[in-house]
Amino acid sequence: MGFYDYSVTDAQGNECKLDAYKGKVVLVVNTATGCGFTPHYKDIEEMYEKFHDRGFEVLDIPCNQFAGQTPGTDEEIHEFCQLHYNTKFPQMKKSDVNGETQLPLYKFLKEQKGFEGFGKGAAALAMNVMLKKIDKDYKNNPDIKWNFTKFVVDRDGNVVARFEPTRKMEDVAAFVETLI
Numbered sequence: 001m002g003f004y005d006y007s008v009t010d011a012q013g014n015e016c017k018l019d020a021y022k023g024k025v026v027l028v029v030n031t032a033t034g035c036g037f038t039p040h041y042k043d044i045e046e047m048y049e050k051f052h053d054r055g056f057e058v059l060d061i062p063c064n065q066f067a068g069q070t071p072g073t074d075e076e077i078h079e080f081c082q083l084h085y086n087t088k089f090p091q092m093k094k095s096d097v098n099g100e101t102q103l104p105l106y107k108f109l110k111e112q113k114g115f116e117g118f119g120k121g122a123a124a125l126a127m128n129v130m131l132k133k134i135d136k137d138y139k140n141n142p143d144i145k146w147n148f149t150k151f152v153v154d155r156d157g158n159v160v161a162r163f164e165p166t167r168k169m170e171d172v173a174a175f176v177e178t179l180i
Helices: 040-054 074-085 104-112 122-134 169-179
Strands: 007-009 015-017 025-031 056-062 150-153 159-163
Touching (some): 040 056, 040 074, 104 159, 159 169
Antiparallel strands (some): 150 159
16 A cells, blocks of 8 residues: 555635645644644644645644543543644544554554654654653664654555654755755
8 A cells, every 4th residue: 555545634624625635745644732742733834834735735633642642532632733833734533653543544544754853952862761761672663752753655555754853953954955
């Protein structure tokens, strides 16, 4: 199966078939409303406004699996994003991205692009220290490590990049722009 064979459920409960994104560049991101990385919403919205007319889409999938940082309902999450970040991209239903109840899409994404590290810098060091306490073997499995992990899918449905939340959003935007 490929990217276009999957579907997710939107925040209103409707099935969203990913074959509707054929020919577009897609950013798939697990989000949270109460995380230190929540300001990424601002940058993601800026990317959406800048690139949407040129074939860019965002699949925003709220997730509460990381320190309970997305406790609200789908409606509350949407209201938060509208109020604080004026997001215009659609949000999907809050879902799991790891474990037995993970979205099948996330199993596929992680098979295509596994964890390659957090990079360098203070945020990367902090993530490494925190995760080592949670899972001593975290570096050796493809699981999503935290909120705002981003996957980029090219116009042909290939998963071409995975960006951990510690990566600068400028790097994500620059990479996406090479595909637009």
